[in-house]
Amino acid sequence: IPDEFTKAERVLREIQAQGFEAYFVGGSVRDALLNQPIHDVDIATSAYPEEIKEIFHRTVDVGIDHGTVLVLIGEEQYEITTFRTESTYQDFRRPDTVTFVRSLKEDLKRRDFTINALAMNVDGEIIDLFDGINDLEHQIIRAVGNPRERFHEDALRMMRGLRFASQLDFSIEPETLSAIEDFHSLLDKISVERIAVEFIKLLLGKNRRAALRPFIETECYQYCPELRGKGAMLFDFAELPNKQIESESQAWALLIKTIGLKENAIRSFLKSWKQSNQMIYEVQQLVYGLNQRLLGDWEVIDLFNLGLDAVLSVEKLLFYYEQKSKLEEAKERYLSLPIHNRKELAITGNDVLAYFDKTPGKWVGEMIEMIETAVVNRQIINNKKVLLAFAKDMIDKE
Numbered sequence: 203i204p205d206e207f208t209k210a211e212r213v214l215r216e217i218q219a220q221g222f223e224a225y226f227v228g229g230s231v232r233d234a235l236l237n238q239p240i241h242d243v244d245i246a247t248s249a250y251p252e253e254i255k256e257i258f259h260r261t262v263d264v265g266i267d268h269g270t271v272l273v274l275i276g277e278e279q280y281e282i283t284t285f286r287t288e289s290t291y292q293d294f295r296r297p298d299t300v301t302f303v304r305s306l307k308e309d310l311k312r313r314d315f316t317i318n319a320l321a322m323n324v325d326g327e328i329i330d331l332f333d334g335i336n337d338l339e340h341q342i343i344r345a346v347g348n349p350r351e352r353f354h355e356d357a358l359r360m361m362r363g364l365r366f367a368s369q370l371d372f373s374i375e376p377e378t379l380s381a382i383e384d385f386h387s388l389l390d391k392i393s394v395e396r397i398a399v400e401f402i403k404l405l406l407g408k409n410r411r412a413a414l415r416p417f418i419e420t421e422c423y424q425y426c427p428e429l430r431g432k433g434a435m436l437f438d439f440a441e442l443p444n445k446q447i448e449s450e451s452q453a454w455a456l457l458i459k460t461i462g463l464k465e466n467a468i469r470s471f472l473k474s475w476k477q478s479n480q481m482i483y484e485v486q487q488l489v490y491g492l493n494q495r496l497l498g499d500w501e502v503i504d505l506f507n508l509g510l511d512a513v514l515s516v517e518k519l520l521f522y523y524e525q526k527s528k529l530e531e532a533k534e535r536y537l538s539l540p541i542h543n544r545k546e547l548a549i550t551g552n553d554v555l556a557y558f559d560k561t562p563g564k565w566v567g568e569m570i571e572m573i574e575t576a577v578v579n580r581q582i583i584n585n586k587k588v589l590l591a592f593a594k595d596m597i598d599k600e
């Protein structure tokens with residue numbers, strides 16, 4: 203039994219001491235059985251939220267309507283969720299009503315896939331009511347119960363199934379897959395934000411290709427922002443070397459490059475996926491860098507402008523196109539730049555202003571930029587007198 207569970211044992215025992223049931227459930231049990239690292243230990247209990255709050259002193263109502271209370275113990279925190287059923291899904295997404303129940307079985311029944319419907323008691327015994335262990339052994343993603351009903355209840359589960367196929371490198375059971383094929387259009391009802399979370403996990407998974415193929419074949423992609431009609435290009439994307447992608451921005455950059463988007467279309471593409479401005483900026487840098495590198499070797503000014511992290515990310519992306527990355531070489535070239543950021547320049551805007559008898563304005567920034575470019579390109583050395591003389595030259599030429 204992994205450490206994470208041993209630490210949480212006390213929580214389960216305290217709930218049990220009050221006469222309630224408590225189990226580890228969901229992803230943590232699955233990942234422990236797969237010998238994979240565990241992120242969060244989720245606990246399910248027959249106690250109602252109010253009862254949990256009476257047992258523990260430090261709690262936070264993180265999702266009390268859904269039955270979830272966060273319990274804080276020392277440095278650790280645990281999500282404790284009351285056994286519940288979810289009924290009358292009228293809009294193919296979240297349930298209209300959540301009903302708390304006292305039976306573990308009811309709670310496991312509402313879970314999406316058999317491998318996610320396992321529970322473990324405090325003694326490490328597994329409760330496996332839907333043959334989840336067998337599916338774990340055979341590496342299969344299978345809906346709990348009738349997949350068609352389950353996807354009708356909550357269409358997001360289709361995307362979840364695909365992302366687990368990628369993350370775990372499992373295959374999707376035929377009935378489950380055929381239900382995705384039939385109901386893919388229900389994804390229309392799901393918010394972009396929730397689809398994006400699953401799609402990114404799919405892209406970053408261990409076997410991206412194994413999930414992208416059914417994602418395309420079942421036509422789920424037609425209900426994803428800006429991917430409609432791009433099936434053929436998505437297949438190209440699926441056929442790239444199946445090496446795991448390292449970061450979200452790298453995943454977006456690779457996708458955007460492969461589906462042939464122009465650099466000026468990146469912002470609107472990622473906006474429609476509800477990505478942050480920070481993410482958009484990073485992806486723009488990577489796609490720009492990748493385009494430059496596909497043309498030839500690095501220009502020093504691009505090394506300078508992108509910075510080391512982005513440069514190395516671009517080198518990693520190059521692997522997918524040229525089957526090699528020149529990480530060491532790029533790093534060395536970056537480190538040998540005369541300066542690495544504007545702060546290392548021997549003069550500032552204020553120095554320039556003080557030196558010339560001109561009114562402040564846009565010209566100061568432009569001047570600094572020209573000086574910076576010249577220094578980076580080793581046209582002039584980074585010395586205050588030299589830089590001011592260079593600036594004077596430029597002004598005299600005007």
Ligand code: ATP
Nearest residue numbers: 227228229230241312313314315318319356358359
């Ligand atoms: P991860 O490692 O990505 O966190 P996870 O299996 O823990 O994977 P979560 O989204 O954290 O996934 O959900 C926890 C558990 O809640 C799942 O294992 C599953 O039992 C259940 N669950 C989550 N989302 C759904 C859903 N849409 N429908 C049914 N059950 C769900």
Ligand code: MG
Nearest residue numbers: 229230241242
């Ligand atoms: Mg989880």
